[in-house]
Amino acid sequence: MIEYALLFTALCYGVALILDLWRIAQGPSSADRILALDTMVINVIALLVLYGIWRGTAVYFEAAMLIAMVGFVSTVAYCRFLLRGDIIE
Amino acid sequence: MSAGGHFLFLIALLPFVGALLPGLMIRAGRTVCAWTAAVPTALALVMLLILAPAVLRGEVITAEIEWLPQLGLSASFFLDGLGLLFACMITGVGLLITLYARFYLSGDDPMGQFYTYLLLFQGAMLGIVISDNILLLLIFWELTSLSSFLLIGYWKHLPEGRQGARMALAVTGAGGLAMIGGMLILGSIAGSYNLTDILQAGDAIRASEMYLPALILILLGAFTKSAQFPFHFWLPHAMAAPTPVSAYLHSATMVKAGVFLMARMWPVLAGTDAWFYIVATTGLVTMVLGALIALFKDDLKALLAFSTVSHLGLLTMLLGFGTEAAAVAAVFHIINHLTFKAALFMTAGIVDHETHTRDIKRLGGLRHLMPVTFVIGTIAALSMAGIPLLNGFISKEMMLEEASHTVWAGSPYAVPVLATLGALLSVAYSLRFVFHVFMGPVRDDYPHKPHDPPFGMWAAPALLATLVVVIGVAPFLAEGIVTAAANAVTGADLHPHLYIWHGVTPALFMSIIAVAGGAVLLLMHRPLDAAWIKAPRPEAKAIFDRLIAGAVALSRSVTEGAHNGAISRYLAIFTVASVTLGYIAYRGSGLSAPTRELLVVPPVIAVGWVMLIVATVAVVTMHHNRFRALVLIGIIGLSISAGFVYLSAPDLALTQISVETVTIMLLLLALHFLPKETPKESPIGLKLRDGVIALAAGAGVGGLAWAFLRRDIETISGYHIANSYEGGGGTNVVNVILVDFRGYDTYGEIIVLGIAGFLIYALMHALLDGPAARRLKNMDYSQDRSRDRHPLMMVVVTRVLMPIAIVVGAYIFLRGHNQPGGGFVAGLVVAIALLMQYMASGFAWTQERKRIEYHTMIGLGVVIAGLTGVGAWFAGQPFLTSAYTYVHLPPIEEFELATAMLFDLGVFLTVLGAVMLMLYSLSRIARFAGETVNEGPMDYDPGANVAEETATEGR
Amino acid sequence: MLMRRLVPHPLLSLTLTLVWLGLVNKFTLGNLILGAGFGLVIPMLTAPYWPDRPRIGRPLKIAEYGLIVLWDIVVANVQVAMIILFKRERAIRSHWIPVPIELNSAEAITVLAGTITMTPGTVSATLAADGRSILVHCLHADDPDAVRDEIKQRYETRLKEIFS
Amino acid sequence: MEIIVASAVGVLTAGGVYLLLRLRTFPVILGLALLSYAVNVFLFASGRLAIDQSPILSKYGEASYTDPLPQALVLTAIVISFGMTAVLVMIGLASYLEADTDRIDLDDTREGEDA
Amino acid sequence: MSLTAEILISLALVMSGIFGFVGSYGLVKLKDTLQRLHAPTKATTLGVGGVLIASMIYFYTEKGHLSIHELLITLFLFLTAPITANFIAKAYMARNLRREDLPPSGGEYGWSIYDDPPQGKDLAPQPETPETPKAP
Amino acid sequence: MHWIILPVVLPAMLAPLIGFVMRHDIVLARTASVAGTVALLAVALGLFGMAADGATHVYRLGDWPAPFGIVLVLDRLSALMVLLTATLALMVLVHAIATGWDARGRHFHALFQFQLMGICGAFLTGDVFNLFVFFEVLLIASYGLMIHSGGRDRMQAGLQYVVMNLAGSTLFLFALGTLYASTGTLNIADLARVIPTIPPEEAALVRVAAMLLMIVFAVKAALFPVQFWLPGTYANAPAPVAALFAIMTKVGAYAILRVHTVSFGPGIEGTEDLAATWLFPAAIVTIAIGAFGVLGARRLMPLIAFSVLGSMGTLLIALAAFTPEATSAGLYYLVHSTFAAACLFLVADLVVTRRAGDTLAVRPPTVQNGLFAALFFAAAIGMAGMPPLSGFLGKLLVLDALRTPGTIGWAWTAVLAGSLVTIVGFARAGSALFWKSTATPAPETEAPAPAAASPLEVAPAVAGLAVLALLAVFAGPLSSYLQDTAAQLYDRAGYVTAVLTPETEG
């Protein structure tokens, strides 16, 4: 049962990624692109955790956590660039 | 080494050692300087004279020191008759020139330099004539080109001097290089570069199929040096040199080097049809042509220069005949030419020195004003004309005699007629020298009122003129040296006799025709001169200049066209070369059959692939909007990191994603200053070209990956897996490889990072100290900006997030040896944590509160890593040998302590320091650009108004 | 005062200790000690970046607040999902809602803004320059004022109690 | 899977090379970034592909592991290329600020007389 | 593994999958950037939460010990999501909206993207005195 | 036993200390830097002595056996290269200090030491991936040195240099990936063991790897058609740095020599043909480009840069033959051309800094015109390969070693004609710089005349000339050492045994 649930969820996130990608390509504003990229990051985190469950290992946890962290930082940096130009001022 | 061999080394060495002296002694005065220059020459001459009797007896003095046996080059010298003759000429005339120059050079001329160059040149010439190794000879040969370059260009301020020097260098240098080729071939045929051996191998050499190339290459060297047609043009331009130089180089020495070489190689190279036709013909043409041009030169020195060309042609022709008698004549004429030509040059120098002009058309009548000079000049000139009782007559008779029975391409007349013509012209210009300069009425329009120079100046030419007469009257006096030299040239045992009177021979008639015809020509000089001036003729100098200018222009267009700073083209070429050569290599062999089963592609992975491809294509197509491209790069990094996770590479995923984040930060920081758009400026053709190149590269790399991904091989990493835990103390094999198996790579890698940090810091300072600083100051980044810089929410969240991120960093660091992670990722995580703080509260505020210099951090990191490596020495182990142990400290459970961790700490510190130093540097630039500085942690803290006392705490 | 210097932010120290235990994912004495060590050392090192300690008045209220928010998040998500999935685009009525706030501490304001973002159909878009109002964007609301009032009553009041 | 990786490397390389050949500093930096992704994956792939065989030694019995060596090499390469990129960015910036243009080509032919 | 656990896990997974999808679907469907902002900040975050809960249950039932580090990711996402949304909203407003497009703040000062903060005595922005690097 | 690692560790430890402790004290930094370089020279001499007996010394880092760990290999060739580096470094360093170049920007000495570390590391390593790492170390340090003290032209040229080398590094990694994918190992000796076992008809991948590696090394060695970066870089680098860079091109040549002899070299059926196909014609073209560049140059620094290019062509023409004789000739030329180029750059620096720019246009004579002219002509003689300095012997050795029917015509023509054009080019330049200037009156209103060069400033250039003279005088012993060196290099079995046999001395 879990296998099917995993497959379903993974597919959901896969489709979600495609939708994010579409938004990034489409824009129209930079904010949209950043938002879509941020969503993508979160979707990937979900997929990594799913993968961990599927494989029954926690080896991939750090990757997920780190991606969460750097995803946030880079989103902020992108936004700060749009807001102020200088991301560290 | 034979008896007296030591002298040979000294003779070869003396001038070079002596060359140092005049430069040093010039402070002691000009006369002392001249003396110091004369001493080595005189010593060399004395030694030669000591050796002379033995040589004249037919002995050969030899001396050898090994130098570069691998090449067959040795410092070996030998002195035979030919060498002795030339060596005496070089040193003897050298002495006279030294004397003459002492008086000739003016007070403004740097005399020390002059004598230095002169001695260098003399040494080079001596080296040529006494070398017993043709490679050694080549060395001296090139040295004569170089030192004569300095001598000809001695008057640096004169354009003629500089140009003449360069021309001489170019022409003789080219010949010299050709000769290198010829000599190397010769050596390989003979199996030795020693002249003594080569001279024994004449038959083998002439029979070799490489004989002709060798001959041509060597003759190129000889002809250029001896100014043979068509390389004759440089010699007159070398006349820009001071007259002592002309007298020395262009009468006695340098130009004779080519003749010497032909004479030296005579036993080996002469005697074939090729030799005869090339050498004799060239000589003949040169003799006639040189004489013809000489007749119409108004510049005294030019006249003499072309006469020298003509006489060199004569000598070449004689050697080209290939007969022993002709060789004797050549040797004798070498001596005679030396005496009268050196005297003539010095005379010309005196005239120039006294009247301040060398233009024959402005001279005349000097007989009365400068009687001594007149006598010397006339004797020498008449000898050149071949008037009896002077030495020139005798050797010219011998020449005509040889010419008279030489058959050229079946014709018995060609050579005699042309030789007579040459002699005739020679008479004409010689007489012109006498009549147009000294005879005729005294003029009142000399640029300077002339009179005879001091004794010191005319002594040398007078001595030479005396020799002219003495040999002319008593030629048997020269028999000894001529015999010795001629035997050396021919390798035969000749006993030639020199007579004033040869009897009634064809030569006598030819001589008479020449003298009479010459006189007639002189009488008709005025109309002939007018015709000559009108006649179109190729100007060698102009052709040469055009040639060089063309070469320079061509070079320039090639190099500047190719190296025009268009790096995009360099890179295109680089890529094309890589793809093409890679493909060629690939096509040279085949592949084994695929062995691996392909892995299936789950749908989510396919999605990841789509993301990657779409993002890449989008980056390429949308790169003009730079910010957008950076966002898209984020997708690529994300998908690759996820791919690494999927493909069992968690460490790679961690590193990739954190590095990418920091990279994007750096790019954003830089983009702040850069234009935000890339202009669309590439023409469609260029895009197309680049597209094709890019696709080829992509296909190549992708194809390569596809090729190896389907094939298995044995790798060495089984060992790493097997020994990671036992030998390295860690279960994360990748990390154990990084800090242990290949810790040395990592050591290099952190050093790269450390350098990057230092470099960026240095660059920042270079920028802020330079003119860019002003540009920065004037930049206006203020428009179009949001007003909140350090939003409250961000600051607050960071207060919690940053410490958490640091804990995460510590966690990743500590477990790296056994689980994914390690010092590098940890360093980046902590750096990102700090970055968060910088972004939240701004650079200045955060910077003020940092605890440790980033430089220090880098330094410490590199030093700790290094010391960890060095630590192993004390255990008697090689650099970077690790050790680990398990520690049990109740109540804490057992944990591992490994030196590899200390090493990883070095990595951690370096990474952190480098990243932070980079960001620091970029921010410094922004501060400089007039950015404002925040003093509080956030734009506005509403809490600060309520509880002011807490807000100021911690400052 | 010394205590203040050694443990500038006790809550943070606690959080970090817990984070450490979460990271190692294994509760042992050794890890607890190590985690507590990090919990002590790291806030000390980062104290300059968090100069003033927020005053937390009613720690128990925090739990209550947390549960409420968690519940709201779940509900909010279902609501938003419904809107996204089933509401026709034209029927969606978005609003800007300025919400004046009375909270003083930066931490409190942040928590409020965060809460707003995570809960029913609202996103806190920006603050006023003096931090006295939050501009909230509401995805879909028939009565914007009601939304504002609920924010103030449901969250702000509780936060005022916590940060006092 | 192999074709996915190979094609990804190929596309990244192609994109990287194309941008590398542009005339401004920034796209060139982007191109090098793409190339460095490509080369990292390429180098990683030289150890062949494997799923769920992370090179973390398992305490429980026999397990198979993917080739760890290329991973270590890639890590080194990533770090080095990070340092290089940082330097490149900085020099690109400095060059822009000094020359007031971010064109990467330069015209190095300046006047000089004939000797 | 007990059936209950399996059902729980599967349920959590399916729910999270749906939320994850909804988040991105909203990103595509909604017509205005600020509307779009709502979808991922909530739905996607919750979706990940669901996966993480599933993971916790799974590892608890499978490996027998309570795995809590999933909570860390959740904590992290919950802490950061508001900031992310806030920044994206501001980035959008700063670039695409004018002061007039927004309702007034009602207070003394306008919205922070358009108005400067109150100038405290030590908050005044001032240019840095360019530090001349010491000549070595 | 740790001697072998010292040329890497010594500067690597010193550099960060200079970087963070002595960053504000130039005197201290100078002292440390000179002391470190002198120590490096001493170590290099020691290593040279150690290698002279012909043994191949292997140093196993981390005490791991080859090919699993990284090894350093000291044989005659690597010892020679390290010694060459150290000698050159000392010369350049003294010049940089005496002329004050080091103080015109930050971190000169730290970068300089790092540069030495990278170069020595590249010469000593026995592992191709480690070679990559040290290439990067020396490159990134060279970036720093290249743009030392900044300035517009330098920055733009530096940018190009960096971009070109980053592209090169990328190719390096592609090559290494292919190599590992096709052989499963990275150790040079182990490659030499494995590659012959690959059937020649299935060697496509390893051939590609070998070829790509050669291109990578050729980029460093500035061989056609990947030489374009060199003139701009050398011409715009600070002169002492350009002088130091004389060894950098040699790193490329060394790598070709080492890897393509030991691992892919003669006798290995699958790969042996690769080297010659492109290397030889490329070297010929490189000579031509160098010569044309010298003749056509409008500025002094590019002129010298092009002459370096030409010398690389001459060097590679010898190495491309892959015979012990030609290699030993090439090595002699390598040593010579390194010093000749460095010397020329140092002399040029003395002149250019006292002149308004380095254009070959006529300017009034500078102070010490005569001295500079003498130094310049001497250095040019060295570079152009004219007697009495070592270049002539080097050229003779190279020509003498290239006698196979296929090569002799092209090689001899290229080398000899290239020399001629170079000589003419140098004569033109020298004439314009030092002779023509004497005919130009100094302008009336002038800034204070530049200071005369102190003896210390001139000393390194003179020392360089002295080295060229010594190389000529002691050409015999040196050549015999180089013959042994080449013989050792071509003794692949000996190398493989020394590196891969666990019990050999470490």
Ligand code: NA
């Ligand atoms: Na070890």
Ligand code: NA
């Ligand atoms: Na690493």
